[in-house]
Amino acid sequence: MTIKKNGFIPSCAPEELKAVLKAVASEWGDIIKDMEEFQVVPLKGAMTNEIFQINWPTTRGGLHQKVLVRVYGEGVHVFFNRDDEIRTFQCMSEHGQGPKLLGRFPDGRIEEFIHARTLSAADLRDPEISSLVAAKLREFHNLDMPGPKDVLLWKRLRTWLSQAKKLCSPEAAIEFGLDALGDEINILEKELSQDDQEIGFSHNDLQYGNIMMDEEIRAITLIDYEYASYNPVAYDLANHFCEMAANYHSETPHILDYTIYPDTEERRRFIRAYIGSSGNEPIDAEVERLLADAEKYTVASHLFWGLWGIISAYVNKIEFDYMEYARQRLKQYWFKKALALESLTL
Numbered sequence: 001m002t003i004k005k006n007g008f009i010p011s012c013a014p015e016e017l018k019a020v021l022k023a024v025a026s027e028w029g030d031i032i033k034d035m036e037e038f039q040v041v042p043l044k045g046a047m048t049n050e051i052f053q054i055n056w057p058t059t060r061g062g063l064h065q066k067v068l069v070r071v072y073g074e075g076v077h078v079f080f081n082r083d084d085e086i087r088t089f090q091c092m093s094e095h096g097q098g099p100k101l102l103g104r105f106p107d108g109r110i111e112e113f114i115h116a117r118t119l120s121a122a123d124l125r126d127p128e129i130s131s132l133v134a135a136k137l138r139e140f141h142n143l144d145m146p147g148p149k150d151v152l153l154w155k156r157l158r159t160w161l162s163q164a165k166k167l168c169s170p171e172a173a174i175e176f177g178l179d180a181l182g183d184e185i186n187i188l189e190k191e192l193s194q195d196d197q198e199i200g201f202s203h204n205d206l207q208y209g210n211i212m213m214d215e216e217i218r219a220i221t222l223i224d225y226e227y228a229s230y231n232p233v234a235y236d237l238a239n240h241f242c243e244m245a246a247n248y249h250s251e252t253p254h255i256l257d258y259t260i261y262p263d264t265e266e267r268r269r270f271i272r273a274y275i276g277s278s279g280n281e282p283i284d285a286e287v288e289r290l291l292a293d294a295e296k297y298t299v300a301s302h303l304f305w306g307l308w309g310i311i312s313a314y315v316n317k318i319e320f321d322y323m324e325y326a327r328q329r330l331k332q333y334w335f336k337k338a339l340a341l342e343s344l345t346l
Contacts, residue, residue: 016105017069021054024102024110028065030058044249048073048226050318053113066113067102073316078163079308080226088145088225095143098223114221116212121247124208125262127269133211134270135277136220137240141200141233151199152229153300154189160307161185167314172323176310176330181303184337188300192232197293202236203228204304207243234290237274238297239304241267254321256328267291296340302333 021038025031041053050071055064072082086109092098099112123129165178173179203210204227212221245256262270271290275282309326316322 017108020103020105020110021067021069024067025056025065028058030056030065043068048079048224048312048316048318049108054110068099068111068113069108070111071108073318078311078315079160084147085226085228088228091145092143092225097140097143098221098225114212114223116214116219116221119208119211119213121208121244121249123211123213124244125266129213130266130270131273132213132218132220133206133240134273136211136222137203137206137236138274138277140203140222141198141236143201145201145230149199149230151193151231153231153235153304154185156229157185157300157304157307158182160304160311164307164310167311172310176306176326181307184303188303192296192300194293198233199230200233200236201228202231202233204231204236204239206236206240207246207248209248232293232297234293235297235300237271237290237294239301241270241294242298242301242305254325254328256325256332258332264291267294299333299337299340302329302336306330306333 037056039055041055043051043053050073052069052071054067054069058065086101086104089098090101093100099114101109102112103110119129119133124133161178161181164176165173168176168178203222203225205224206222210222210224212223213219214221241262245258245261247253247257268287268291271287271294272282275286275290306326306329309322309329312320313322313326
């Protein structure tokens with residue numbers, strides 16, 4: 001499906017999308033007769049879906065309604081079950097988290113437009129904003145979501161490795177060392193799994209583009225739950241720290257700068273804010289343990305997104321150098337494994 005960018009929704013747009021948009025407008029008391037009343041603004045930074053802001057004039061004169069249209073990326077069903085993701089989306093809304101679901105069509109959905117700004121890469125380094133994000137992430141992890149509460153990370157890694165092997169050319173499979181990664185996943189699961197580790201409902205994709213802030217009341221909203229599942233909270237923290245090396249709005253969004261990976265004190269400050277958001281003074285030993293666990297889980301994050309990049313290069317048509325992104329994440333996997341998990345041997 002294609003939406004005309006920087007203009008109006010064309011007459012060739014799918015009838016299902018036009019019908020749902022008109023139905024949403026009608027529910028709000030706005031009667032749309034001509035599709036050119038819907039104005040389209042593309043929103044950048046998404047790497048799984050394409051997202052658009054849709055505006056139209058209201059019957060109240062001079063005012064405009066806004067919704068967000070999410071067009072699903074091609075082939076992304078290999079990463080997650082879309083029905084499960086929709087259920088998560090609806091449940092999050094019922095918990096007062098994130099936007100409301102306004103309508104669905106075969107290739108996507110229409111969501112409430114949140115009147116807040118999306119964070120930038122620089123915002124993640126702002127101590128005040130970072131503390132707000134940490135508190136919101138703690139709240140997210142404490143959500144009681146339906147379904148099994150088992151760790152999904154290792155099963156998902158094995159599923160993605162299988163998909164990558166099916167899609168890759170023999171040359172690419174050798175380049176990325178796919179035949180060795182099954183053993184790597186087994187080692188990581190054995191070494192990182194702990195009986196007393198905290199499991200929570202994890203976002204699993206907490207890059208800055210999935211965090212919004214209302215400037216007036218300084219409220220944080222986490223969006224985009226495609227990859228959300230129960231996982232060790234240390235893994236989710238690790239994933240967020242790894243995302244601080246990215247700037248998806250630069251001229252080279254696929255290039256990661258690990259020289260700006262947060263240092264120990266920056267990570268410690270985030271974890272103190274995370275633990276302390278409950279109102280209790282963080283205990284130093286608890287902070288240090290979670291800090292150490294999160295650093296170890298960075299290797300799982302690199303492997304996760306490395307496999308994601310390989311698969312995306314074959315199934316997703318969004319303009320992004322997925323293969324180079326995968327190379328960098330897997331290169332960092334081997335580097336971080338040597339540092340964070342020195343005890344591991346094949």
